[in-house]
Amino acid sequence: MLLITAACASLQSHPHRRSLRAMTYNIEYGHEGLDSVIAVIRDQHPDIVGLQEVDVHWSQRSNFVDQAALIAHGTGMDYRFARIYQLPSDDPAKPPREFGVAILSKYPIVGFTNRVITRLSTQDSTPTPTLLPGFLEATLDLGSKHVRLFNVHLDYRSDPAVRTKQVNEMLGYMKRDTLPILLMGDLNAPPDAAEIQPLFQRLHDVWLNSSGPGLTDPAKSPQKRIDYIMVSDCFHVLGVSVPEVYASDHRPVVTGLMLDEPCSRLQ
Numbered sequence: 001m002l003l004i005t006a007a008c009a010s011l012q013s014h015p016h017r018r019s020l021r022a023m024t025y026n027i028e029y030g031h032e033g034l035d036s037v038i039a040v041i042r043d044q045h046p047d048i049v050g051l052q053e054v055d056v057h058w059s060q061r062s063n064f065v066d067q068a069a070l071i072a073h074g075t076g077m078d079y080r081f082a083r084i085y086q087l088p089s090d091d092p093a094k095p096p097r098e099f100g101v102a103i104l105s106k107y108p109i110v111g112f113t114n115r116v117i118t119r120l121s122t123q124d125s126t127p128t129p130t131l132l133p134g135f136l137e138a139t140l141d142l143g144s145k146h147v148r149l150f151n152v153h154l155d156y157r158s159d160p161a162v163r164t165k166q167v168n169e170m171l172g173y174m175k176r177d178t179l180p181i182l183l184m185g186d187l188n189a190p191p192d193a194a195e196i197q198p199l200f201q202r203l204h205d206v207w208l209n210s211s212g213p214g215l216t217d218p219a220k221s222p223q224k225r226i227d228y229i230m231v232s233d234c235f236h237v238l239g240v241s242v243p244e245v246y247a248s249d250h251r252p253v254v255t256g257l258m259l260d261e262p263c264s265r266l267q
Contacts (some may be wrong), residue, residue, distance in 0.1 A: 016141050018259040019025070019238070020107075021045060024184035024229050025252035026052040026153070026217075027071075029062050029099075036247035038074035041104070044243065045252050048140070049077070049104040049150035050184035050229075056081055056098040057089065068102040079102040082114040082151070084134030085123055101151045110146070111139030115173055118165040120155060129162060135170060138182075145180070145261050148154050152185035160195040163188065167198055174202065180259060181232040186250065188226050203230035206255045209237035216242055216251045227253050234260045 023046040027037045041049055051071065055062035056225045072079035083100040103109075115135035120127040129259035134233045136151040153171065155162040187230055188262055189196045191205065211217030222242075227250055231237070245251060 015087065018145060018257070018261055019257065020047040020142070021231055021254065021256050022048045022050075022182060022184065023254045024050040024052075024186075024227055025250055026250040027054065027067075027226060028247060028248040028250065029053050029055045029058070030067055030239060031061075031249070032247045034062075034065075034067060034070055035074075040069055040243070040245045040247045040252065041071070041075050044244075044252070046104075046254065047106045048149065048182070049075075049135055050059070050149075051102045051104070052151070052153040052186045054081065056083070056100070057095050058097045058099045064097075069101070072104055075104055077106055078109055079104050080109055080112045080136065080138055082120075082134055082136035084119070084132060084153070085121070087123070101136050101153055103136060103138055103149060103151050105138070105140055105149075108141040109138050110141045113137045117152075117169045118162055118164055120157065121162045129165065135166075135173070137173065139179075142259065145250045148174075148177075148179045148181045150174070150181065150185075151184045151185070152187070154185070154189065155186045156188045158228060161190070163193075164195040167195055171198060180234045182257075183230040183233070184228065184253075186227050192224055199230060199266075203232055204235070204237075205230055206237045206240045206257075207253070210240045214240075214242055214253070218230055218249050219246050220253045222251060227251075229253050229255050231257065231265075236260070 068081040081102045083098040087097040114133045116131040117135045119132040138149045230244040236258040240255040
């Protein structure tokens with residue numbers, strides 16, 4: 001981590017480059033304690049974080065708190081939350097129960113949209129593929145450059161059919177313009193899975209700039225690499241790691257990035 005931090009500090013002063021640290025983390029609704037999740041994030045000193053499995057007033061398992069707001073407060077970062085599910089509270093005076101994904105950012109968040117993609121609802125005993133929200137898109141202002149940030153949690157089932165639809169729909173949203181793109185999330189698929197190959201044709205997997213398997217799940221004895229950070233052209237990977245931490249059932253992925261300014265290559 002020290003090498004990544006030193007490289008970022010050196011490159012930050014370059015007039016045509018912007019450096020940042022990005023992190024993705026499936027927090028398992030703070031099952032091991034929200035303070036532990038906050039500590040893990042703070043220890044990594046990220047500029048941008050993508051969180052999956054976030055409860056916002058969801059249920060007793062997380063004491064009905066707004067986890068997105070509490071983590072943002074604990075890390076001193078701005079945030080946006082994108083619900084996947086929303087259910088009414090038992091008390092009409094209380095806010096609705098929500099579950100989804102979130103981002104944290106030290107950079108100004110100048111745009112935000114909660115996009116819909118195909119899902120099989122976990123709240124329905126007999127679900128059918130349906131368009132539901134939870135594909136988070138945000139625009140960040142890095143000073144002289146805007147970046148499009150996406151955060152997603154794909155379907156977990158062994159049948160890849162829904163993930164295949166989700167990937168195609170995600171790529172459709174990414175065609176809108178030529179801004180640099182950063183995608184992070186729990187894709188619930190290994191790197192060789194056929195359904196996520198279209199993402200690799202569009203974006204670069206930052207882990208390819210590292211060594212080792214990059215396993216993230218389960219945290220205490222990881223067997224699978226299913227958590228990713230991907231970037232478009234104009235990003236250069238300075239380093240990437242999977243910290244050995246146990247605040248969730250996943251380990252996070254952290255990367256140091258450099259962004260060329262201006263970026264003239266088509267995204």
